Amino acid sequence: MxxxxxxxxxxxxxxxxxxxxxxxxxxxxxxxxxxxxxxxxxxxxxxxxxxxxxxxxxxxxxxxxxxxxxxxxxxxxxxxxxxxxxxxxxxxxxxxxxxxxxDVYEPSIVQREVQVLTTNPEVMGVFAKAKNFNHDSDVGRPLKQRFLESPLLKKGEGYVWGGLSSFLPLLLEHGNVFVCPSFMARRRSFDRTGLWCDSYQGVEDVNLWLKFLRHELPLAIITDCLINYRIHDASGSASLSSRAVGFLKEMQFKLLDDFLRDHAPALPARQLRRYQKRKSKEYLKIARSYQDANQYGRYLEYVQRSRDAYAFPFYTKRMLMQRFPQLYFKLTRSP
Known part of the structure; x- marks a missing residue:
């Protein structure tokens, strides 16, 4: 109704x-x-x-x-x-x-996003930078987003933009570089990408951005903070994160792995190494969370996944022995 x-x-x-x-x-x-x-x-x-x-x-x-x-x-x-x-x-x-x-939006966000779309006919979707804030404060903290200075991105007046070759390496190295609740797109773009899809729960937004890029529909990011992104326990991402340690990271890696397998062009080895390096780091963070929760089976699983993810792991045998001595002997002892 x-x-x-x-x-x-x-x-x-x-x-x-x-x-x-x-x-x-x-x-x-x-x-x-x-x-x-x-x-x-x-x-x-x-x-x-x-x-x-x-x-x-x-x-x-x-x-x-x-x-x-x-x-x-x-x-x-x-x-x-x-x-x-x-x-x-x-x-x-x-x-x-x-x-x-x-979230709370700056008075000019719609005007600025419309301006990008009307002045650059190649751009099919546009985002803005964000400030994070919570219920304890109305003063937001700008997200760093240093990747906006990447030479892979084209420069516009007050924004950066690009296609698959520009943004895929950034998504692999940094994760989701787009602020989802600032997204504006040309209606006709959805004729190419289709509707929103829940195949990858929790990262439906990244799934859509990849569809834009795969269909050669360039995206742009305004380099000013035009959205105040609220962090609170009832938010969608917080609710999903609470289901299981690392749930959102796991879904994002699954999405990116599937995309690399099915759609991505050949990438330089250094870009793939950076992606594997990020996976290894994130798996270590998840392992520590399981260690803090006294879930040692899962803890061991994710430390091993961290080592498997990267050919030159962050924790060498010596470092692993110093940081996690009991784990080291479990992983290296003979059967």
């Missing part, structure tokens, strides 16, 4: 899609930051995924003062990806943005 069809902007240039579920604590600040955008020609579609708190009431109250807000009430919980796809289907803009219901 959709409320406020009559009051919505006719033929909007930009559709802002905001999936929401039990977002009562944060969604008012989010929607106020969207309503206050300097770019006015937009519609704001909020997909309420059967919230059990006051999310729906807050959306209803705010749409009374901003006719561009469209309250999309799902009759059943569609899940995160289903919510995104339903909002995309309902949207009418030439450009479609996917923002989150717990």
């Amino acid at each position: 959709i409320d406020n069809e009559e009051g919505a902007v006719a033929d909007p240039l930009v559709s802002i899609c905001i999936p929401a579920y039990n977002s009562a604590s944060f969604i008012e600040k989010t929607l106020n930051s969207i309503s206050s955008q300097s770019y006015r020609n937009l519609e704001i579609l909020v997909g309420d995924n059967c919230s059990t708190d006051s999310t729906g009431e807050i959306i209803e109250r705010l749409r009374q003062s901003d006719s561009r807000i469209v309250h999309v009430r799902h009759q059943s919980n569609l899940g995160y990806v289903g919510n995104l796809n339903r909002l995309l289907e309902l949207s009418r803009g030439e450009y479609v943005a996917f923002y989150h219901s717990d």
Whole structure:
């Protein structure tokens, strides 16, 4: 059920899609930051995924003062990806943005992203840099994102951009280099990539970015911080991370491994080594977490996976013996 069809902007240039579920604590600040955008020609579609708190009431109250807000009430919980796809289907803009219901957006983010897409016809999707903040402070801490200085990226006015050859090495070495809830794309891009997909749970966003790059749809990142990314226990990534130690990292590595096997062009050996090196480091971090939790079976498994991931492991035998002496003797003793 959709409320406020009559009051919505006719033929909007930009559709802002905001999936929401039990977002009562944060969604008012989010929607106020969207309503206050300097770019006015937009519609704001909020997909309420059967919230059990006051999310729906807050959306209803705010749409009374901003006719561009469209309250999309799902009759059943569609899940995160289903919510995104339903909002995309309902949207009418030439450009479609996917923002989150717990973040706060700078007044110029929509205008800046539209500007990149209108001035560079090669770019199919655009992101912005972010500041992280939590409920204890409204002051964000900028993400470093030093990779934005990479010579692999092309330089635009206030942004960097590129295709598969530019971003794949960065994704392999650094992980997800894009801030998901700042994403805006040309509608026609989805004719090539298809809809959002939940084949790789927790990294649905990286899966979509790889589809853009695989289909030769270049992406851009604005080099100014235009989104305040909220860190809290109820966020989607926090909830997924709590399922199992290293769950999100595992899913991201599976996605990247599958992509390298099925779609990626031949890469220089040094880029693949950097990827394996990152995997080795992350597996060691997971191993330490299992050690702290006294789960020694899993701890041993991930230390061995770390050593297997990289041909020149971070922990040589000597270093391993010094840092994890009991583990060293278990791994090296004769059967």
